Amino acid sequence: MVCLHEIWREFGNKHLSILLLLSRMQNDVRLIRVDFSLRREVFFVVVGAVVGALIMIIPKTILEVGMGLPYYLTWIAFGHIVGIYSPASIIAGITIHILTTISIGIILGIFLYKSGILNISKLSNGLIFGLIAGSAVFIVFFIPLQQFVLVPEIVHTMSKVMFMSQQEAARHISSNFLYIVVGSAVTHLVFGVTLGIISSFLSIKFGSRYRCSIHDISFSRIDSYQKHEELVQGKTPIQQKRILILGGGFGGIEVLRQLQKAFQDDVSVDITLVSRDNFFLFTPMLPEVSSGMIETRHIVTPVRTFCNRAKFYEANIESVDLENKQVLITHAVGKETDPIAWRSHVLKYDYLVLALGGETNFFWNDSSSQVRFHDEKHR
Numbered sequence: 092m093v094c095l096h097e098i099w100r101e102f103g104n105k106h107l108s109i110l111l112l113l114s115r116m117q118n119d120v121r122l123i124r125v126d127f128s129l130r131r132e133v134f135f136v137v138v139g140a141v142v143g144a145l146i147m148i149i150p151k152t153i154l155e156v157g158m159g160l161p162y163y164l165t166w167i168a169f170g171h172i173v174g175i176y177s178p179a180s181i182i183a184g185i186t187i188h189i190l191t192t193i194s195i196g197i198i199l200g201i202f203l204y205k206s207g208i209l210n211i212s213k214l215s216n217g218l219i220f221g222l223i224a225g226s227a228v229f230i231v232f233f234i235p236l237q238q239f240v241l242v243p244e245i246v247h248t249m250s251k252v253m254f255m256s257q258q259e260a261a262r263h264i265s266s267n268f269l270y271i272v273v274g275s276a277v278t279h280l281v282f283g284v285t286l287g288i289i290s291s292f293l294s295i296k297f298g299s300r301y302r303c304s305i306h307d308i309s310f311s312r313i314d315s316y317q318k319h320e321e322l323v324q325g326k327t328p329i330q331q332k333r334i335l336i337l338g339g340g341f342g343g344i345e346v347l348r349q350l351q352k353a354f355q356d357d358v359s360v361d362i363t364l365v366s367r368d369n370f371f372l373f374t375p376m377l378p379e380v381s382s383g384m385i386e387t388r389h390i391v392t393p394v395r396t397f398c399n400r401a402k403f404y405e406a407n408i409e410s411v412d413l414e415n416k417q418v419l420i421t422h423a424v425g426k427e428t429d430p431i432a433w434r435s436h437v438l439k440y441d442y443l444v445l446a447l448g449g450e451t452n453f454f455w456n457d458s459s460s461q462v463r464f465h466d467e468k469h470r
């Protein structure tokens with residue numbers, strides 16, 4: 092058993108920052124949603140819908156040009172519908188298109204969240220959602236709009252822009268009926284697929300967290316969580332590689348972030364962080380706190396907010412047993428000032444990261460003698 096002060100001595104005792112002893116290694120699902128809100132889901136879907144609306148302009152333009160119509164015709168027709176007959180009708184048309192898309196995105200987002208039918212933090216689900224959404228928008232919204240509002244206005248606009256009679260324009264549209272229906276369906280599927288992929292990507296990256304209540308680990312992807320359940324809690328659990336990070340300061344947190352990024356989907360790696368503080372302190376701004384420019388809470392961040400793929404123990408590290416690859420930690424149960432009991436745990440590891448910071452060196456002067464010396468100098 093090696094005590095901490097021996098490790099300090101062994102690795103250079105005055106400013107030990109990080110010693111990274113690490114090398115790269117390589118159905119009963121409880122869906123627990125943590126840190127996920129209706130507002131966030133709706134926002135992701137709306138972003139996906141707006142991007143989809145912009146992308147769908149490409150097939151739409153190809154469709155119209157293929158029919159021998161000017162590419163701006165529909166936008167002008169949209170502008171005319173809201174009573175704008177100047178050249179600004181094109182801008183009005185595109186604005187209406189985007190506003191309609193945002194409204195559709197809000198409706199789809201609320202529906203997705205409230206119904207809970209599909210979990211879009213899985214890319215394939217996002218794709219399915221997109222295809223269903225694109226088809227629904229085409230059938231429920233676009234076909235009636237096209238039939239009763241858009242086509243009459245397009246005929247009217249064609250007669251003005253292309254100098255033809257309204258009968259000729261109507262004949263041109265009806266002769267291309269099948270082409271328009273198929274083309275519009277494809278256009279809306281492009282919209283839906285883009286919406287699904289973008290909203291799914293955003294959800295994976297910034298959205299949901301799925302916490303395993305047994306191992307206290309959360310995942311940002313539902314498929315990682317399911318893989319974890321299957322492989323770690325299944326009938327024949329896999330032997331995980333355990334990485335133990337000691338210290339929640341600059342070193343420890345940065346190592347944690349990088350490891351989580353590298354092993355986000357690799358559930359065969361178990362990451363644990365231990366620190367006596369449950370917060371990360373941004374020391375460079377400590378002087379601003381002492382001079383009253385900012386508050387203490389502005390420079391502390393809870394360690395748990397960094398642990399989206401790791402366990403966290405708020406505990407003291409008592410000793411490290413390098414031989415047996417285990418660390419003894421203790422934590423108070425109850426109030427820290429008046430602990431009811433101290434509990435100790437042994438954490439086993441395969442790879443150890445030491446990031447316990449450094450000790451201030453007063454060069455054998457204790458702090459009180461330094462104050463005296465300072466005072467004497469100024470006397």
Ligand SMILES: Cc1cc2nc3c(=O)[nH]c(=O)nc-3n(C[C@H](O)[C@H](O)[C@H](O)COP(=O)(O)OP(=O)(O)OC[C@H]3O[C@@H](n4cnc5c(N)ncnc54)[C@H](O)[C@@H]3O)c2cc1C
Pocket residue numbers: 107108109337338339340341342343365366367368374375376377378406407408409446447448449
């Ligand atoms: C006022 C001030 C201003 C600074 N400004 C700058 C700057 O502008 N730029 C710069 O580069 N550096 C600056 N530094 C230095 C910088 O803060 C340190 O270099 C950095 O914090 C070292 O990071 P670390 O992870 O090694 O250790 P630390 O950040 O000290 O983290 C160590 C962690 O380990 C935990 N720990 C230690 N022992 C135990 C134990 N036995 N059990 C459980 N947990 C334990 C601690 O609670 C802590 O969370 C400043 C320091 C101070 C004090």
